[in-house]
Amino acid sequence: MIPRRLDLAAAMAKWARIRAGGRSRFILLRGLLAWGGTMFVLMGLGFSGLMLGAVAYTPKWLALNAALWTSGGLMFGALTWYQNEKLYHRHKAATAGEIA
Numbered sequence: 727m728i729p730r731r732l733d734l735a736a737a738m739a740k741w742a743r744i745r746a747g748g749r750s751r752f753i754l755l756r757g758l759l760a761w762g763g764t765m766f767v768l769m770g771l772g773f774s775g776l777m778l779g780a781v782a783y784t785p786k787w788l789a790l791n792a793a794l795w796t797s798g799g800l801m802f803g804a805l806t807w808y809q810n811e812k813l814y815h816r817h818k819a820a821t822a823g824e825i826a
Contacts, residue, residue: 738817741810749807757803758796766795 744752770791771783 741814753803758799761802762795762799
């Protein structure tokens with residue numbers, strides 16, 4: 727579904743507020759903590775326990791899962807940041823052309 731122009735403008739205004747906080751903050755909060763942390767809990771602890779039965783959550787197992795989901799969260803945050811920036815700048819250029 728293609729968002730209506732009003733919805734896109736609202737989304738771009740929201741992104742302008744988020745991006746004011748900075749790239750590092752976004753990647754750490756949205757990527758590392760929100761996505762990576764959630765995935766660590768759900769996949770590393772929850773889903774693995776269901777699939778493998780009684781998993782021995784050794785320090786090595788926890789460290790491996792923490793490293794996996796931490797790096798995944800950082801990549802997710804960075805990719806999300808750059809994709810949103812691309813859309814934001816494209817929207818700014820398009821609206822600047824309409825105004826002129």
